[in-house]
Amino acid sequence: MTDTTTTARPVLSVENLTTSFKTAEGWKAVIRDISLHVDAGETVAIVGESGSGKSVTALSTMRLLPPGRSRSQGRILLEGRNLLEASEAEMRSVRGGAIGMIFQEPMTSLNPVFTIGNQIAEALVLHRDMSWKEAEAETLRLMERVRIPAAKTRLHEYPHKFSGGMRQRVMIAMALACRPKLLIADEPTTALDVTIQAEILHLLRELQREENMGVLFITHDMGVVAEIADRTVVMFRGDMIETGKTAEIFAAPKAVYTRSLLASIPRLGTMGAAAAPKRFPEVDASTGEAVDGREMTPVAQTAEPILKVDNLTVRFDLPNGRVHAVENVSFDLRPGETLSLVGESGCGKSTTGRAIIRLLTPSAGSIVIDGKDVTRAGMGELRTMRRTSQMIFQDPFASLNPRITVGSAIAEPMLAHGLLSRRNAKERVAELLEQVGLSAAMADRHPHEFSGGQRQRISIARALALNPKFIVADEAVSALDVSVKAQVSNLLLDLQEKHGLAYLFISHDMAVVERMSHRVAVMFLGEIVEIGPRAAIFDNPQHPYTRRLISAVPIPDPSRRGRTPPPLTEEIKSPVRPFDYVAPKRSYREVSPGHFVQDAH
Incomplete structure (x- = not known):
């Protein structure tokens, strides 16, 4: 400057x-x-x-x-x-x-x-x-x-x-x-x-x-x-x-x-030797001093996965080729566990999440939620599946109906599934709004009357309405300022501990990912290039792209200005391939227990 x-x-x-x-x-x-x-x-x-x-x-x-x-x-x-x-x-x-x-x-x-x-x-x-x-x-x-x-x-x-x-x-x-x-x-x-x-x-x-x-x-x-x-x-x-x-x-x-x-600022490298996610620092309102949050409960590795994704592939046809949005992605997720998906915008993170919830139809592969393969599910089975699996969307304004009040939007899934009467649903809406740090009186307002961060909290309240077992959180806290981000992240961690919720946490905020995750998967051009326990990925990143991702995190210290890596000069590769393109079979090596990295190609 x-x-x-x-x-x-x-x-x-x-x-x-x-x-x-x-x-x-x-x-x-x-x-x-x-x-x-x-x-x-x-x-x-x-x-x-x-x-x-x-x-x-x-x-x-x-x-x-x-x-x-x-x-x-x-x-x-x-x-x-x-x-x-x-x-x-x-x-x-x-x-x-x-x-x-x-x-x-x-x-x-x-x-x-x-x-x-x-x-x-x-x-x-x-x-x-x-x-x-x-x-x-x-x-x-x-x-x-x-x-x-x-x-x-x-x-x-x-x-x-x-x-x-x-x-x-x-x-x-x-x-x-x-x-x-x-x-x-x-x-x-x-x-x-x-x-x-x-x-x-x-x-x-x-x-x-x-x-x-x-x-x-x-x-x-x-x-x-x-x-x-x-x-x-x-x-x-x-x-x-x-x-x-x-x-x-x-x-x-x-x-x-x-x-x-x-x-309240989440900083990389503050997890110490924690084996599980840690709550974000609690801030004393009178002094502004922060006390580090406690470590959450580690996940029992013996539990049966609630989600198993095997060779998931999603492709979109264009007039001049085919977008290989997601290519042979495999992972599992246990009750009470958070697996974070990180990577560049356009790398396939959101597409993976939407395909798992079946808002997109996969081109190939299997998705097993709670023992049922949802890739072959009919409309009735998908309706049942959505009682256990919910999604918090990236753009809260686009995912809320501008014509109905936020109270009606939160109550809608409860009424559609016949879980509660209108009167009980209204009480539940008030409870959910207060859970995410909003006032019950806000239920009668429309989406345009809220700030971007408040709309994201409304989306989280709606996702929790059906008491799901599994949530795809697509940039769930990206629109929130630092103090509210800490509050909502702590809320997600508390709900996870209380109800055994599993999260597929899609995010570009590496400091939040480090604090929220049990495991991390790094995506690049539709493929997982590295996956493993949170500590292994952050302390010992193996893939060049993972290292680049971690080193690019801005440091909240003006005295260290300009220490982010120099800009990339090469053009980002396109995921568009010819119609006759055959994706190569990738191989992975295990660096340490549960930590896999894609071999160079």
């Missing part, structure tokens, strides 16, 4: 911003008296709990809140020009032009009826006065720059064909397309695994240097803050409670909440 000077006029200056929403009781202020500035070439991070007002601050700056139902007071100056006084027509030229924005949930920001290429090219045609042909060539260059594999063939695909992480990369390409003076990045690396996160952060820094761009970076990942932010703003329940240079805030936080936020 470039050195900034305080004498230059800031790119963005927010002065005494108060934003209110209209409610039945009148106007309610959700952020109060926020003042901050971003200089050219500078990165300012806004951190705080889910629901603290981080995203509302960003949306107020872009004037994207619903008119009539929201109002912003104060001043928002873009290079000296007050955006709160600009007309809607003027704001349309600002959005995507002078200010680029990367949104938190890419699926809700991408239009499902237009191709990815069309959506990026549209911004170039509107703001950079290019022809469609020029815009398409520039779009391809941008897609390659954010490391989307086989970009040329994927240019004309639709958003639903991209994984969560791939969609986030598309959003980054779109936001950077017009070389904005200010980039507002709302959780831009949330859906990305650590290697691609390191790539994207490196890319943002490069572009920032080239364009002298100011960046307002909203995140809950304190490792990312330590790595990139010059200054940090800490928010809590709509108020700005602390601001200063990032290094100073990490070294000597003044506010109690800031101390508790820093104490």
Whole structure:
């Protein structure tokens, strides 16, 4: 990052911003008296709990809140020009032009009826006065720059064909397309695994240097803050409670909440000799000091597996070839055990989880849940299977029906399976909401009335509604800020211990994986390249990709900035193969008991 000077006029200056929403009781202020500035070439991070007002601050700056139902007071100056006084027509030229924005949930920001290429090219045609042909060539260059594999063939695909992480990369390409003076990045690396996160952060820094761009970076990942932010703003329940240079805030936080936020950060290498998962540190609310959590119960290796996956293969046909999304994947999972699946965005983690729950039809292989092979199950048998097996989805907004209240969404599976009466289901909904740290009164709200982190907690409550034995948790805590991530992870661990739940925990957060897992499986291009006990994978990684994954984890310490590995220069290999391609038979060697690594090929 470039050195900034305080004498230059800031790119963005927010002065005494108060934003209110209209409610039945009148106007309610959700952020109060926020003042901050971003200089050219500078990165300012806004951190705080889910629901603290981080995203509302960003949306107020872009004037994207619903008119009539929201109002912003104060001043928002873009290079000296007050955006709160600009007309809607003027704001349309600002959005995507002078200010680029990367949104938190890419699926809700991408239009499902237009191709990815069309959506990026549209911004170039509107703001950079290019022809469609020029815009398409520039779009391809941008897609390659954010490391989307086989970009040329994927240019004309639709958003639903991209994984969560791939969609986030598309959003980054779109936001950077017009070389904005200010980039507002709302959780831009949330859906990305650590290697691609390191790539994207490196890319943002490069572009920032080239364009002298100011960046307002909203995140809950304190490792990312330590790595990139010059200054940090800490928010809590709509108020700005602390601001200063990032290094100073990490070294000597003044506010109690800031101390508790820093104490909640999961860090790699804090497991010691623990044989089983450990609860996340409990934070004393008054002092902000953290006490390490206790070790959970080890899994009985003699127990019969609740899940057995054997040579699972999932392929998708394209006009010009076949995507080998999952190739000959095998593992088992015992009651009370957590097996974490880690790997790059697009490597097949989510596809594996969805195939196991039978939301996708496998191309080959067997999936045995509780003694029954679900690959051959009919509709009635699948309905019964879903009482024991549930899924927490990666994108909570896309998995919740926007037309029904969250209480109805949580009650729906209980009523559909005839387990409870409507009255008893209502009581159970209240109990589940409180279990995941929400209020029972929130049952009458709709999904759009919640923050991203709160919606993820609602998804967890819904997955628990049927008292399942086995849960596929697809990035279940990735959308949560650090303090809530610790609470929800501890909740999952407590429920596991109490009910003997088995988790297939799909995640890109290696620090959380280390703490939550009994075993870890590393996926690369649809294949498991390494699998073994948690300690063996983290303490003695054997496969080059596993080592790369662990070394890419950002360290929450500004004094160690820049120590993440250099960016990868080779192109990510594509999982698209010719129709006549025959997958080679892989062999594995056992490094230590239960620790297997794929032989080099």
